Amino acid sequence: MTFLSPPIQRINSVIAYRAGVELSVLRLDCMHLWVNGNKWFKLKYNLLEAEEKNYTTLLTFGGAYSNHIYATAAAANLFGFRTIGVIRGDEKLPLNSTLSFAVQQGMQLVYIDRKTYRERNTTDLQQDLQQRFGEVFIIPEGGSNLNGVLGCTDIVKEFTAFDTVCLACGTGTTLAGIALSLDKNQQVLGFPVLKNGDFLAQEIEQMVTNYLTSSLPIPSNSAPSWKLLCNYHFGGYAKVNEKLITFSRQFTQEHCIPLDYVYTAKMFYGVMDLLQQGFFPRGDRLLLIHTGGLQGNLGIEQRLQKL
Numbered sequence: 349m350t351f352l353s354p355p356i357q358r359i360n361s362v363i364a365y366r367a368g369v370e371l372s373v374l375r376l377d378c379m380h381l382w383v384n385g386n387k388w389f390k391l392k393y394n395l396l397e398a399e400e401k402n403y404t405t406l407l408t409f410g411g412a413y414s415n416h417i418y419a420t421a422a423a424a425n426l427f428g429f430r431t432i433g434v435i436r437g438d439e440k441l442p443l444n445s446t447l448s449f450a451v452q453q454g455m456q457l458v459y460i461d462r463k464t465y466r467e468r469n470t471t472d473l474q475q476d477l478q479q480r481f482g483e484v485f486i487i488p489e490g491g492s493n494l495n496g497v498l499g500c501t502d503i504v505k506e507f508t509a510f511d512t513v514c515l516a517c518g519t520g521t522t523l524a525g526i527a528l529s530l531d532k533n534q535q536v537l538g539f540p541v542l543k544n545g546d547f548l549a550q551e552i553e554q555m556v557t558n559y560l561t562s563s564l565p566i567p568s569n570s571a572p573s574w575k576l577l578c579n580y581h582f583g584g585y586a587k588v589n590e591k592l593i594t595f596s597r598q599f600t601q602e603h604c605i606p607l608d609y610v611y612t613a614k615m616f617y618g619v620m621d622l623l624q625q626g627f628f629p630r631g632d633r634l635l636l637i638h639t640g641g642l643q644g645n646l647g648i649e650q651r652l653q654k655l
């Protein structure tokens with residue numbers, strides 16, 4: 349499975365210059381046209397395990413605009429798997445851009461109501477699905493299992509010249525993988541995109557513990573060091589406002605980096621805000637992870653046009 353290694357882009361910004369901080373962006377959005385971002389890293393070892401175990405069909409879960417559904421459909425198609433996407437809620441026609449892409453990539457879509465969807469990680473529902481669709485390799489929503497954490501330990505592996513990694517968090521799986529791969533003097537700052545993101549701390553703690561007590565390779569021998577900054581959710585998941593949109597468009601114009609509104613725009617906004625508050629020590633070298641997700645902007649732009 350060969351993809352482009354993600355480029356690192358240095359950002360020249362007056363705000364960072366004044367704060368005495370170095371800013372670089374790891375462009376996971378530039379690895380492959382369709383299969384990119386952190387979702388690829390979370391899928392990688394799941395696909396390898398499915399292949400090793402001779403599965404021909406993958407089944408996974410997601411919302412109607414899910415980056416994970418999009419990436420899974422494309423990756424499965426590239427590597428020759430059939431895929432079933434279990435989508436939360438009712439079918440809406442015409443299909444939105446995410447789901448029509450998934451179908452083009454050969455994914456079969458199945459809709460389940462929101463209440464049943466909440467059971468997605470239970471053995472009961474998974475057994476039902478196995479009975480309905482035969483032998484399928486089940487990948488959890490977002491690719492958020494230990495294979496997903498393992499994949500994310502590869503994200504910053506090749507890079508050393510930074511002190512602090514910043515990234516947006518949904519489930520925190522990506523943060524857990526990165527934290528597990530860092531050296532002693534490095535740390536990760538996570539920016540939850542959900543409201544009241546504090547609850548994530550416990551879940552990340554649990555994921556890290558589960559990982560460390562599994563038989564998976566441990567890439568670093570230092571204790572993972574991470575922290576969450578929970579004030580940049582902009583009202584919650586996929587919520588946006590004028591300030592965020594203006595920031596995101598200006599940032600893209602200035603630095604030639606497109607941002608997605610659901611995740612990366614909120615993190616970049618947070619970092620710029622913290623720089624202005626003098627949050628980072630002078631001389632700090634920040635590595636901001638662009639986790640991809642640009643496909644989701646189409647849906648958001650359409651929603652904004654209707655306002």
Ligand SMILES: *Cc1c(COP(=O)(O)O)cnc(C)c1O
Pocket residue numbers: 385386387415416490492516517518519520521522523608611612639640641642
């Ligand atoms: C899914 C996603 C995230 C969140 O990743 P987690 O591992 O769930 O924290 C961040 N950014 C983008 C673009 C995503 O698609």
